[in-house]
Amino acid sequence: MPYTDEQLAALVRGDSVHRDLYTDPAIFDLEMQRIYGRAWIYVGHESQVPKTGDYHTTRLGDQDVLMVRAADGRVHVLYNRCPHKGAKVVADGEGCAGKFFRCPYHAWTFKLDGSHLGVPLKQGLEGTSYDPADPSFSMRRLPRVESYRGFVFASQAAEGQALVDFLGGVRSSIDNLCDRSPVGEVEVAGGVFRVMQRSNWKVFYENLHDTMHARVTHESSYAAARDEAKEIGEMPLELHIMDGNGEPYEFWEKLELRAYDNGHGYMEGIFNPGAAERDPVSRAHFESLTAAYGEQRAREILGMNRHNTVIYGSGSPHTVFQQFRVIRPVAVDRTLIEIQTFRCKGAPEGVFKRAMLYANVINSPSSNVMPDDIELYNRCQEGNATRGGDWVSMHRYHGTDRVDADGMVSVNGTSELPMRNQFRAWKAYMEAGAGNGAAAAAKGDGACC
Numbered sequence: 001m002p003y004t005d006e007q008l009a010a011l012v013r014g015d016s017v018h019r020d021l022y023t024d025p026a027i028f029d030l031e032m033q034r035i036y037g038r039a040w041i042y043v044g045h046e047s048q049v050p051k052t053g054d055y056h057t058t059r060l061g062d063q064d065v066l067m068v069r070a071a072d073g074r075v076h077v078l079y080n081r082c083p084h085k086g087a088k089v090v091a092d093g094e095g096c097a098g099k100f101f102r103c104p105y106h107a108w109t110f111k112l113d114g115s116h117l118g119v120p121l122k123q124g125l126e127g128t129s130y131d132p133a134d135p136s137f138s139m140r141r142l143p144r145v146e147s148y149r150g151f152v153f154a155s156q157a158a159e160g161q162a163l164v165d166f167l168g169g170v171r172s173s174i175d176n177l178c179d180r181s182p183v184g185e186v187e188v189a190g191g192v193f194r195v196m197q198r199s200n201w202k203v204f205y206e207n208l209h210d211t212m213h214a215r216v217t218h219e220s221s222y223a224a225a226r227d228e229a230k231e232i233g234e235m236p237l238e239l240h241i242m243d244g245n246g247e248p249y250e251f252w253e254k255l256e257l258r259a260y261d262n263g264h265g266y267m268e269g270i271f272n273p274g275a276a277e278r279d280p281v282s283r284a285h286f287e288s289l290t291a292a293y294g295e296q297r298a299r300e301i302l303g304m305n306r307h308n309t310v311i312y313g314s315g316s317p318h319t320v321f322q323q324f325r326v327i328r329p330v331a332v333d334r335t336l337i338e339i340q341t342f343r344c345k346g347a348p349e350g351v352f353k354r355a356m357l358y359a360n361v362i363n364s365p366s367s368n369v370m371p372d373d374i375e376l377y378n379r380c381q382e383g384n385a386t387r388g389g390d391w392v393s394m395h396r397y398h399g400t401d402r403v404d405a406d407g408m409v410s411v412n413g414t415s416e417l418p419m420r421n422q423f424r425a426w427k428a429y430m431e432a433g434a435g436n437g438a439a440a441a442a443k444g445d446g447a448c449c
């Protein structure tokens with residue numbers, strides 16, 4: 001046991017954290033047990049497994065799992081392991097298992113809920129303790145699986161908060177994302193981008209609400225956007241969204257940063273009812289929502305001016321442009337980012353095209369903006385590996401965070417409240433002792449939808 005609870009707690013101060021949190025593989029291993037072994041983690045969206053037998057593999061912390069649609073419509077999340085020799089039952093990616101899973105090694109078969117179906121030459125197992133009804137001969141299900149409006153989360157702990165309570169104040173971000181559809185539903189569409197970053201997973205979360213970096217880190221991209229706009233005599237959307245990072249500090253200071261338990265939070269601008277009609281795509285969107293919900297509600301939905309949301313441990317939904325950047329820790333210095341884009345079902349096609357444009361220009365591996373951040377995350381990783389200092393600062397507006405009925409709120413949009421809140425949650429997870437997640441995972445039973 002490399003760290004006691006006291007030693008772990010000492011790595012997080014109210015205004016700073018120790019660099020070991022980003023560089024020590026032993027810390028990373030503990031995070032996989034104590035955070036990813038316990039918390040609700042986003043697995044994928046139900047629309048990624050639309051038909052019976054459809055599966056989608058992913059990583060939940062350090063575990064290979066798959067999400068599968070069973071014949072009764074339920075979505076299950078299983079560890080991707082055959083109980084015979086331990087082989088991964090399906091290769092990484094997506095596909096359709098048909099009516100059952102069949103391990104490619106010795107053809108053991110499993111129902112779509114993971115339960116044991118059969119083995120070839122069964123007589124060879126007679127008289128042994130092989131028992132098809134014994135769960136240890138099935139593909140193990142994750143202990144808890146729940147879907148919130150199509151977003152499937154799983155927990156490796158058998159007990160804990162319900163998903164809605166875990167999400168708390170950021171549930172409203174998922175609601176707003178779905179409410180932008182006239183039928184209240186979204187689906188993953190247009191493919192998924194994947195980017196492997198050479199940095200620790202926590203740096204990405206910190207950056208999501210780091211308003212002080214925008215006009216510095218992204219200077220090259222917003223300056224190029226401004227030059228281009230000058231040259232062509234207009235500022236189309238693809239340049240406008242790059243230009244935004246160049247707003248003066250006074251702009252960022254006015255944003256509101258909300259922080260909730262479990263490390264979650266979001267960044268919000270002033271409610272903007274005018275957003276509903278500001279351009280032809282928004283107008284058509286507004287009309288489709290007005291027909292479904294009435295004008296006032298449509299204005300509320302499109303007026304919610306929320307930028308990045310943090311669901312700590314899972315990633316960042318973006319409501320206005322319908323993205324989910326899923327953050328998958330791989331190693332202490334490797335993080336896989338999976339960028340999902342959503343179509344609002346029933347909304348005009350222009351809304352989806354705009355979401356794709358945002359994904360390409362801002363978030364994709366070949367965008368003009370994301371590489372700015374990735375370069376800095378890597379510099380943080382490499383700088384924190386030196387003996388140049390032990391502490392990482394989160395001092396900005398420390399001591400001023402306001403507590404209200406359901407969480408905390410910044411006094412200034414440049415506050416480092418979100419980072420402090422994330423590490424408050426980190427400390428709570430990490431101090432709580434080892435073993436709970438692993439013990440709960442061993443019980444293994446869960447399904448949803």
Ligand SMILES: [Fe+2]
Pocket residue numbers: 207213214217218373
């Ligand atoms: Fe950035």
